[in-house]
Amino acid sequence: MVTRDDVARVAGVSSAVVSYVVNGGPRPVAADTAERVWRAIEQLGYRPNGVARALATNRTFALAFIVPDTSNSFFATLSRYVETAAFQLGYTVLLGNTMEEQQREIGYVETFRQRGVDGFVIAPTAIPSDALGHLAAGDDRVVLIDRDGGRQDISRVLVANEDGGYIATKHLLEHGHTRIACLLGPIDVNNTRMRGRGWQRALVEAGESTDGLFIHTDVSREQAYHGTLELLDRTPTPTAIFTTADEQALGVYRAARERGVRIPDDIALVSFDSADTAPYLNPGLTAVGQPLRQMAELAVQRLVGQFKDPKVTCDVLPVELVTRGSCGCVEPTVTVRSQISA
Numbered sequence: 001m002v003t004r005d006d007v008a009r010v011a012g013v014s015s016a017v018v019s020y021v022v023n024g025g026p027r028p029v030a031a032d033t034a035e036r037v038w039r040a041i042e043q044l045g046y047r048p049n050g051v052a053r054a055l056a057t058n059r060t061f062a063l064a065f066i067v068p069d070t071s072n073s074f075f076a077t078l079s080r081y082v083e084t085a086a087f088q089l090g091y092t093v094l095l096g097n098t099m100e101e102q103q104r105e106i107g108y109v110e111t112f113r114q115r116g117v118d119g120f121v122i123a124p125t126a127i128p129s130d131a132l133g134h135l136a137a138g139d140d141r142v143v144l145i146d147r148d149g150g151r152q153d154i155s156r157v158l159v160a161n162e163d164g165g166y167i168a169t170k171h172l173l174e175h176g177h178t179r180i181a182c183l184l185g186p187i188d189v190n191n192t193r194m195r196g197r198g199w200q201r202a203l204v205e206a207g208e209s210t211d212g213l214f215i216h217t218d219v220s221r222e223q224a225y226h227g228t229l230e231l232l233d234r235t236p237t238p239t240a241i242f243t244t245a246d247e248q249a250l251g252v253y254r255a256a257r258e259r260g261v262r263i264p265d266d267i268a269l270v271s272f273d274s275a276d277t278a279p280y281l282n283p284g285l286t287a288v289g290q291p292l293r294q295m296a297e298l299a300v301q302r303l304v305g306q307f308k309d310p311k312v313t314c315d316v317l318p319v320e321l322v323t324r325g326s327c328g329c330v331e332p333t334v335t336v337r338s339q340i341s342a
Helices: 004-011 015-023 031-044 050-057 073-088 102-114 130-137 161-174 190-205 221-232 246-259 292-305
Strands: 062-067 092-097 119-122 142-145 155-159 180-184 214-216 240-243 268-273 286-289 314-317 320-322 335-337
Touching (some): 004 015, 062 102, 073 092, 073 246, 102 119, 119 292, 142 292, 155 161, 161 180, 161 190, 161 240, 161 268, 161 286, 161 320, 180 190, 180 221, 180 246, 214 221, 221 240, 221 246, 246 268, 292 314
Parallel strands (some): 062 092, 062 119, 119 142, 155 314, 180 214, 180 240, 240 268, 268 286
Antiparallel strands (some): 286 320
């Protein structure tokens, strides 16, 4: 078996320098020296002993990512980006799916703690569990992503949710719609609540009413399907719908198809997320896009950065409106960017 001493001999350095290069410290190594070490590692096929590395650094180089629903395309894509960002920094990711259940969130936090993960990236459940409070009170490294969990004492990576709801609704107003309904997400989830606030702000600014034009549903296709049927039964019928998540928009497509309502001719549709499925719907789904890759990379960077500086940070990233056919625009994509920057 190739050892660290073998690598040191080929690279012409000490075993300690090999350790510094592999573990990223604790002492700096000149770039040309580090390059020699990495070449020797590749040449010899050296694989560091993970257990020894953990004992030497007091780190396992494993991170936990806990999400509400991996069947939701938004969280599935976000999970992929978090795993990629962590891998690039030398970390393995353990994934937990809470299914929006508080007890599962608590269980995953405790399980991953026992396994000695170096930190947590968490998209909290709709009603955050006590786990967040326990993490904030301890010495755990934590970053919340997408949802803030109602916490100001934990680092967060969010997007401009209210601005996104505003530019989506304003776009529908510019198409001539005045009765614009909104399928809101769970009332306890701050990000969908803020998107609804943006919808309301745009309508109020335009002098239009919001009365009888919103329904709270879970972030699911089935719930949104039933919510859309209810909206279509109201008099007068809305001429446009804003959904606070793409999963809800899929329910709108089904309800409209069953009722013989054409999108966008009879009812226009704009959503929030712009998931990978959006361009492949018919017509393509106009949606507020979130910078998922940037969110994931920043969350992992903030988490790893807490090893040196445990300060609480809050990053709010801009969003952009990606127009496709569901709002009445010509299919080729154009974008409208929110004014908020990170």
